[in-house]
Amino acid sequence: MSTASSIAATPEPPYVAVIFTSKRTLEDRGYDAVSDRMVELGSTYPGFLGIESARGADGLGITVSYWKDLESVKAWKMNQEHQRAQAAGKATWYDSYSVRIATVERAYGQP
Amino acid sequence: MSTASSIAATPEPPYVAVIFTSKRTLEDRGYDAVSDRMVELGSTYPGFLGIESARGADGLGITVSYWKDLESVKAWKMNQEHQRAQAAGKATWYDSYSVRIATVERAYGQP
Numbered sequence: 001m002s003t004a005s006s007i008a009a010t011p012e013p014p015y016v017a018v019i020f021t022s023k024r025t026l027e028d029r030g031y032d033a034v035s036d037r038m039v040e041l042g043s044t045y046p047g048f049l050g051i052e053s054a055r056g057a058d059g060l061g062i063t064v065s066y067w068k069d070l071e072s073v074k075a076w077k078m079n080q081e082h083q084r085a086q087a088a089g090k091a092t093w094y095d096s097y098s099v100r101i102a103t104v105e106r107a108y109g110q111p
Numbered sequence: 112m113s114t115a116s117s118i119a120a121t122p123e124p125p126y127v128a129v130i131f132t133s134k135r136t137l138e139d140r141g142y143d144a145v146s147d148r149m150v151e152l153g154s155t156y157p158g159f160l161g162i163e164s165a166r167g168a169d170g171l172g173i174t175v176s177y178w179k180d181l182e183s184v185k186a187w188k189m190n191q192e193h194q195r196a197q198a199a200g201k202a203t204w205y206d207s208y209s210v211r212i213a214t215v216e217r218a219y220g221q222p
Contacts, residue, residue: 005169007132007209017213019128019175021118021163052132054165054173058116062165062173064130090221098118098220102128102213109209110201 004039007111008050008066013104015049016067022089022097024059031093034085041081047072059095066104073101115150118222119161119177124215126160127178133200133208135170142204145196152192158183170206177215184212 024031039051047068055061067073076082089097135142150162158179166172178184187193200208 005167005171007134007171007207010211013211017128017130017211019130019215021175023118052171052173054167054171056116056165056167060116060118060163060165062163062175064132064173064175094221096118096221098218098222100121100124100128100215101217102215104130104211104213106212107209110205110207111209 004051004053004063006052007109008052008064009111010049010066010104010107013107015104016070016073017102017104018065018067018073019100019102020063020065020097021100022061022063022093023095024055024061025093025095027092029092030088034088038082038085041079042076045072045076045079048076070101115162115164115174117163118220119163119175120222121160121177121215121218124218126215127181127184128213128215129176129178129184130211130213131174131176131208132211133172133174133204134206135166135172136204136206138203140203141199145199149193149196152190153187156183156187156190158186181212 049066051065053063153159160177162176164174
């Protein structure tokens with residue numbers, strides 16, 4: 001998942017951030033392969049700008065994906081393989097999760 | 112840092128998310144104590160709604176703090192102890208980092 005293990009090189013705002021926070025169960029079956037596949041597949045979608053992902057030893061994970069606009073987010077959300085992965089996540093891999101959709105208005109840093 | 116190791120119970124949008132992504136150096140001196148102290152101090156600020164934080168074994172970390180409005184974010188940014196911690200972070204603890212300020216417009220999940 002190398003595309004998700006560094007800071008995303010996003011363009012000037014505004015753009016959309018999807019903040020996905022999750023608490024994992026102890027059930028590991030198939031998780032890593034599906035997670036990697038979702039990064040790979042999602043990043044081929046039009047409007048995809050980048051992704052950042054981290055999970056700590058305590059099981060809390062945060063993945064932020066960046067998109068050109070809300071239409072791009074909706075199109076990716078409707079992908080059938082993605083929807084199957086989401087269903088498996090809810091049923092098996094995540095104790096709890098939160099999705100927040102936000103408009104990035106300002107960004108700065110030290111690349 | 113227990114307040115940052117679970118999913119934040121934020122109110123109905125809109126509210127502000129500060130997405131802080133960072134890549135750590137190998138220099139550990141004092142980092143954990145300062146990081147914990149910043150969560151403790153920041154959470155006493157008016158308008159603070161919650162915080163989520165994760166850092167993976169590869170060194171990439173994501174911390175998202177949630178705030179009532181931009182004024183709350185600005186007040187916390189101006190705190191002198193916070194500014195000293197930011198300077199130490201740039202000089203010592205972070206290879207690279209990114210700050211993105213966003214307005215959360217929609218949120219859902221499974222608490």
